[in-house]
Amino acid sequence: MRKNGSRSISIRQYKLTDLFLFAVILVIAELIAHFAGVKFADDTVAYLITFTVPITALVMMRWGWVAVLYAVADGVLWCLLKSAKWQSYLCYGLGNAFIALLLLMTRFMGKERIAGKWYFSALFVTCGWVAVMLGRSLVGLCAGYSFGELLRNFCLNELLSLFMAVVIICVMRKLDGMFEDQKSYLARIDGERRDKAHPDAFGASPVEMDEESMSILKRWDDNLS
Secondary structure, three states, rough: OOOOOEEEOOHHHHHHHHHHHHHHHHHHHHHHHHHHHHHHHHOOOOOOOHHHHHHHHHHHHOOOOOOOHHHHHHHHHHHHHOOOHHHHHHHHHHHHHHHHHHHHHHOOOOOHHHOOOHHHHHHHHHHHHHHHHHHHHHHHHOOOHHHHHHHHHHHOOOHHHHHHHHHHHHHHHOOOOOOOOOHHHHHHHHHHHHHOOOOOOOOOOOOOOOOOHHHHHHHHHHHHH
């Protein structure tokens, strides 16, 4: 593909750059959520808001399964910031990986359909949030905690995160190419670029005319002369 009209980069380079930028965004967002939680939240809540689900959902729509690594890494980062116990690393690290269930939606519904309607996009990110909450609770159950209590606490503490995730995705889907499979997006814009590069169809292509039409035009031209 072409960047800045003069330099070409490969799809691989574009993908790595894109993934790196989203990784930076995820880290910054988690740091903001952590320090906001330290300043404004009390001891009864883990944090005020997290951007794990919407950012992971965006990366999944853009590049597929690699987005699961973002969810796992974000869970580990959260535990590091909180100086959490090893059980929390399991809950947040492995539990966040359950967002991989969204890959089934992209497989059977199709990314274009999910991005095409706001309610499908909202359903997509909501299912991702539910998958993460269930995943953390199931992993916590294996670690000896109460499934019901964990699920209740996770859901109550992150209701604001769900609301923000839906809002973010509904906004991002309106930006061209943001909430879209990037290979399809690049193919689409390349096709649009090629179409714009073609000369105007009017008068650009030769027109076949029979001899009778040619003779009429010739007589008309002679009369004008």
